[in-house]
Amino acid sequence: MTVQLTHFSAAFVFALFASIVFGITHRESARDMVRYGLYCFAMFLGGVIVAGWAMWLLRR
């Protein structure tokens, strides 16, 4: 059984699970874990989008 993810969905899945682990392991309280996890997720996906646009501009 194989899975074919698009580039964006692969980045999304990666960001989701990595953020969960970062949130749990890098903060003390449950509230801080959720906040840090959301922050990491936003940074991961934001980084993907910014890098994507940067590469699009470089190709021009």
Place this chain on the structure above:
Amino acid sequence: MANSSGGKARLADAAPPVSMMSVVAPAVGWLIPGAGHLIQKRWVRGLLLLVSIGTLFVLGLMMQGHIYKPNGGDILDMLGFVGDVGAGGFYIVTLAMDWGQGAIAFAIADYGTKFMIVAGLLNFIAVADAYHIAIGKKQ
């Protein structure tokens, strides 16, 4: 002399207490991601770690990612092995079943390879977290 013995006493005070849990939790956590938290009754954290790391690793395999064996060749291959081995039981089962041995022929397979390496590296962080809980450094 007095300073030296005083320094040793301070070092002994600062050293974390060695308990059975501080040894068992990291070992079990490496073998089964999240188990180091589960045996310390951190149920939600343990399950989230198991699902997150396990899903990343299995997705990597399903994307036809490559699994690295112990090797002494290219530095990136050695680092790939270090990352993969962090996944513990997932890595052992994958090697035993001879999965993940194909060549990386397309982009998604390369992503899959990275998924498995990152799953192992994330498990190393989870193992360190389980140890910190065991020695009382973290709740």
